Amino acid sequence: MRKLLVIIIVLLQFTSIAQTKLAGSYGIDSKVQKFLEAVHSYDGPPLQELPLDVGRNAMEYMQQDSTLTYTKVTFTKEIFKEGNKAVKVIIVKPKKRRKLLPTLIYFHGGGWVFNSFETHKRLMRDIALKANVGVVFVDYSRAPEVQYPVANEEGYLATLFVSKYGKKYGLDPTKIIVGGDSAGGNMATAVAMMAKEKGVPKFKGQILLYPVTGTNLNTGSYEQFSKGHYLTRDTMKWFWKVYAPKKETHLLPTVAPLRASLEELKNLPKTLLITAEYDVLRDEGEAYAKKLRMAEVPVISTRYGGTIHDFIVLNPLRETEASKAAVMQICTFLNNNL
Known part of the structure; x- marks a missing residue:
């Protein structure tokens, strides 16, 4: 009974069913459509009204898949410390690897509130194996227990640690790209801005997957x-409320990257920015890509048609053509720039 409850809750993850009609089949990939139909086949409270621990556990249950194996990669848990600050990470590496691996430092999405290594484990494995890189997954502190700027500070600490001590873990400290999905994409580009301002580390690129870039x-x-396509406006309102409750922080570029001036964006690393056609975050992501170009940052911006927010991370959608193509594009970008 409890497992059934969890499944129902997880299918409700980002959708207030009581307020939403089933998304139409107007150009949506058939596998994505079936996923949305499963989501909309249940009635219940929206994510923000669930107990926090229930919401966090739910996504991990949905991402479980007994057909996935992890025998070709290694996982190393570590705590990076600097002064009185610390951040947890999980380092993913191919078992058959070079002596020193180029590195992707990755920040997970979930509105700064949800998700974990378990929700992203398959994607981290796929990137490590297909691109033959080390992946440092940053297990940053989440809201509402902490709020801006704690997660960004922990993220920057992780990059600083890899640049200083990466060799100890088989990681090349001179070949680092930062990346993340959704709220994690927001963090990745915020950390890139912090690194630019401080002068270290030097990144070879940034990978932003359907990133949060503004508060509009x-x-x-x-x-x-805003409704019926997995991630909703109401859920995003709640994410902003618990992550950055002080409205004055919404003017900061490390909170809302679209607020950055061209001078603040200038000399950020080469960027791969991916958006989804049926995603509330699509327009702000593409607006950020445009602004980066205006600041003379090299940008590859790709919109994947027929799919929804989180299509690269969601295990139920991993066999869609969009998800497979996006993973290959990510790996190609890593190989071409590391």
Whole structure:
């Protein structure tokens, strides 16, 4: 009974069913459509009304898949410390590897509140194996227990530690790219700004997967997809409320990267930015790509049609053509720039 309850809760993860009609099949990939139909086949409270521990456990249950194996990679848990600050990480490496591996430092999405290494384990494995890189997954402190800027500070600490002590873990400290999905994409580019300002580390690139880049919840894609397409406007409102409750922080570029001036964006690393067609975050992600270009940052920006927010991370969607192509694009970007 409890497992059934968890499944129902997880299918509700980002959708308030009581307020939403089933998303139409107008160009949505058939596998994505079936996923949305499963989501909408249940009625219940939206994510923000669930007990925090229930919401956090739910996504991990949904991401479980007994067909996935991890025998070709190694996992090393570590705590990086600097002064009175510390951050937990999990280092993922191929078992058959070079002496020193180029490195992707990765920040997970989930509205700064949800998700964990368990939700992203398959994707981290795939990237490590397909690109033959080390992946440092940053297990940063989440909201509402902490708020901005704690997660960003921990993220920057992780990058600083790899640049100083990476060789100890088989990681090349001179070949680092930062990346992340959704809120994690926001963190990745915020950390890149912090590194630029401080002068270290030097990154070879940034990978931003359907990133949160602004606090405006009235863009065209928000108006089109605010309900019924997995991630909703109401959920994003709640994420902002618990992560950055002080409205004055919303003006900061490390909170809302679209607020950055061209001078603040200039000399950020080469960027791969991926968006999804049916995603409330689509327009702000593409606006950020445009602004980066205006600041003369080399940018590859790709919109994947027929799919929804989180399509690269969600295990139920991993066999869609969009997800497979996006993973290969990520790995190609890593190989070409590390």
